[in-house]
Amino acid sequence: MHVTLFLNHACNLDCTYCYNGKKFNRPLSMSYIRKAIDLAFTCGDVRISFFGGEPLLEFERIRAAVKYARQREAELNRKMLRFSMTVNGTLLNDDILQYCVDENFFVAVSLDGGAAASDLNRRFVDGTPAYDAIVRGIELVKHHYGKVATSAVIHPSNVHWLGESVSHIIELGVTRFSFNFDYDAPWSDTALRTYGTQMKLVTGHYIDAYRAGNPVDYTSFTSKISGHVQGGLTSKCLFGEGEVTVAPSGRLYPCERLVGEDNTAELCIGDIDRGIDLEKVLAFKRLRHTEDADCTACQVASRCHHSCGCINWATTGTIGNVSSLVCDVEQTVIGAADAAARVLYEERNPAFLKRFYGSVLK
Helix, strand or coil, rough: EEEEEEECCCCCCCCCCCCCCCCCCCCCCCHHHHHHHHHHHHCCCCCEEEECCHHHHHHHHHHHHHHHHHHHHHCCCCCEEEEEEEEEECCCCCCHHHHHHCCCEEEEEEEECCHHHHHCCCEEEECCCHHHHHHHHHHHHHHHHHCCCEEEEECCHHHHHHHHHHHHHHHCCCEEEEEECCCCCCCHHHHHHHHHHHHHHHHHHHHHHCCCCCCEEHHHHHHHHHHHHCCCCCCCCCCCCCCCECCCCCCCEEHHHCCCCCCCCCCEEEEEEEECCCCHHHHHHHCCCCCCCHHCCCCHHHHCCCHHHHHHHHCCCCCCCCCCHHHHHHHHHHHHHHHHHHHHHCCCCCHHHHHHHHHCCC
């Protein structure tokens, strides 16, 4: 099971588009952390993620959680334990990263692109730009891991930098990156047209990277291209089915994106003391898998994230209804990914063929 520990609502940045709402100090207790880890070991492979706020503000809780998880791993003779966290990069240092390497953490750093794109929305709480501190963190991750992954947000305010942002992140030596569309933001028709234009530039940067022998993993493209090769989605929204997020209050949520300020029980699927409400999880599942006629008839439905409960909640206020915005964005991404794949396949690019087809085709 994948359990995300929402360690605290506090953060040292004040990002304008953050979906977690106000920042305040409410740490996840060690009692709840231990119960959450016990829950993670109840079925399947065990993955524990750390989230917030900024998780590194609670680094000692992370260390304590890992120690307890390792104890449970030994007691239960389970060897499929993984740790992950996405951080803003500003608090990283050599000691923290060496610890993460030793414990086999996957670490991603949030960065929206170059200084202009990043500092527009990602600043310290006193208003100071955070770009330089984030890049220092990225360089430290590269030093300790030999590679680095980043996560970005596409917002109407920075969408006109999208092509440049992808190029910049590749130039920083990032090997795996995601650009996540902000469905909570107010998208105008003009901003969406800009998004479509910029995605064409992203396609070009992606092709250029592979041609240069740099097979970057742009997660949106990887998912869509793999979906074409394998005949369906390769990364799916679980929404409480095999994953759960534990909030500092002890409430359980189907996804970390839905915790917010943790002031409503509407989307809760239980609490850490009483466990998961399976009836509610099943009800959410039924809603997510009820497709309308447009989705059923769509040729790319099998590679689309229209069943993502979080996206649907952000755009329609429901778990199962799909907005036209989701259709527009998903078709744009799929079209851009297919355009890149078509060029690289026809060129018989060795790195592309190896990644997506398993071997170099003759």
